Amino acid sequence: MTCIALGRAIGRGVSAAAITASLISAPAFGAPVDLNKWSPEYVRSIAGTEEFDTAADCGKVTPLDYKGRLTFWYQGVFEGDPDLLRQYYKDFFEAFRKTYPNIELEEQALTYNDLLDKFRTALLGNAGPMVVRLQILGGVEFASKGYLQELKPEDVGYSTDDFWPGAMKSDIWEGKTYGIPTNNETMAFIWNADVFKRAGLDPEKAPATWDDVVKYSKQIHDKLGIAGYGLVARKNAGNTPYRFMPQLWGYGGGVFDEATESPTYKQVELNSPASKQALQASYDMYVRDKSVPVSALTNQQADNQPLFLAGQLGMMISHPSDYNVMLDLQKKATGGDQAKAQTVIDNMRYGLIPTGPDGRRAVVFGGSNIHILKPEYVDGGKVDEAAAKALICFWASPEWSLKMAYAGSNPGNLNGFKTKWMKERLDNIKFLDVTTSMLPYGVPFPALPETPEIMNIVIPDMLQNALTGAMTVDEAAEDAAKKVEEIMGGGKL
């Protein structure tokens, strides 16, 4: 899909205006990047137009000769991640240590699915780190429980306008700000052109609607005997809501009214007819058509990717990083495998996530935020605030928020889009346009302390209840709505 086509697609999106308004509802005056002009062309036009001196900028926040100690936990990148990204993480810590040679940094990388649980346990024993970088879902939960210190971009030398307003919402609890976005992401729809062709579908055209996804999935399965769509429904795994919520919102449903222009999060909508229609679509694919992986109930994205790369899965929702992962695999393959890997790369296609029946297109506005803990919850009972701010300034800088999100996400600091590295990304990452084009369709998860429980437990439970036949679609939706009401009423699951 070309940039122009993507721009037009955004223009056509029925709900895009509302969602964009939700994302940019904060004052944008004086914002360095004009979100009102957001389009692939605009992103290209600003890339590489400005240079930033991270050390000089952060030196104004914490002097470069500052002596201190800092403990820091974050979701790390590991062996399966693209080499490029792992190198940038390595470079980041080297650059930080070089810039602040007298800050003793003890960083701890944790895996995606373990970070929240490990952090919660540490907090129970008052043994947390001084600084933590959490998935976007986590900030409000911990802020509402009183674990986090107030922290806003201005505290580390930036302006709130330098960040997506939708992302800033995920750091605000009861009117106070408790963190700074480091990166923001919206995923895209990926399909295998060869699988589409062999199944009698147009290899260059993504399904336009979620109803089409159901039809395409069945057609692929019936003709080729492989899974059509990469449905995931694993419990307590962030991948599940990231892939089901676009479908739920697309059909016009929601947990609350989070996909509207001014969400109030008051009325539970999981049992609305539109939400049930979205759940029915998953039911149709898994139970009626059997056109998705049998293991979908325990699958997460890491299970879909091998299937997709092996040509055993037709389409899925994922990051642009999948393209980089494939490039790495191709580079490391030998002999005949290298040619096979190249074929997979040649057949990868990226497009906008399908719409619902009324043209509504939506995607989860994801990412991560960085926070400072209160001293009483930190191992040792002290927080070195100057050292903490130095690290946060460094990570949230235009340079590093871009580099650390190079392969799979986008910079939290909007000025990152202006750097030369953004230009380099646009040139090197084939489908980046598509995922940046999805940004205006991004819907932030409700900024509520209960959101992690709702998204990681209730939503997958609802899917599993319906897909295993333990409940009908109606019953599963009603049950989930009841659970959300109970949680919001102060109850626990």
Next chain:
Amino acid sequence: MMNSPSNPTPKARRPIDRWRWTGRLFLVLMLLYTAVPMIWMLLTSIKSGFAALQFPPQWWPDEPTLASYQKLLDPTNSVGRDFLRFFWNSLFVSTVTTILAVIVAVPAAYAFSRFDFPGRKFLFFAVLLRNMFPAVIFLVPLFILMRLLGLVNTHGSLILTYLTFGLPLAIWLLKGFYDNIPIQLEQAARIDGATRFQAFILVVMPLSVPGIIATAIYSFIGAWNEYIFAYTFINRNDQLTLPVGIQRFFSENTTDFPGLMAASFMMSLPVVVLFLLLQRYFVKALTEGAVKH
């Protein structure tokens, strides 16, 4: 028609022992059940990342490579450095746990076996009581305790915890073994002038070597494989143990399967070698404890 001499009567066939063959078939199936995942692990570890994802799978890799092992064993790259450090940490924690478990379990089991003291039955039950609850319910209380003791982020927290969880079964295992060593042997030694301690060291200990080895293997394997406490108590890269370290082959959206399988294979080696060398003692100890002489 009569049989000619050149066409002798066929020999009576040995009746097929159906139970024997069923047993053999069962053993073969069990062998496959346990061996196939190990073989598959080994085969995946010598594939490239792309080859490991192929479907239908490459049963034998088209282009076998030892790249994953080279990476793991090369201390000059970060993956190798981390892996070797995690390996060493696991070896240290498991070895110290094993030594301490044996030092504590041997006299404790002997006391439960030989002495009739007030509250003996209650104490023995109390020792086993811990094993009746899932370990996870002790996770947060133990974490808080370790923090109060200043042991979070140290191997001491793991060694202490593994002893807590490993000792009950170790004591129970050894007690069964001591119960089967005739007390008359010790009495004879005492008559010959040995003290109780000498009788224990010179008579009972040599006879209980299989039981001690079994206890050691059991303690070592338990500590070597333990994940949840190591994952919770250790927040420093340089202190992590292998089961937690191996998690690093899983990323948010991808898994490095050849690396994961190579690391898993390397991790299973010490336990497999230990077990192969000492399995006869292990089996003997388990069966000795089960039969009254």
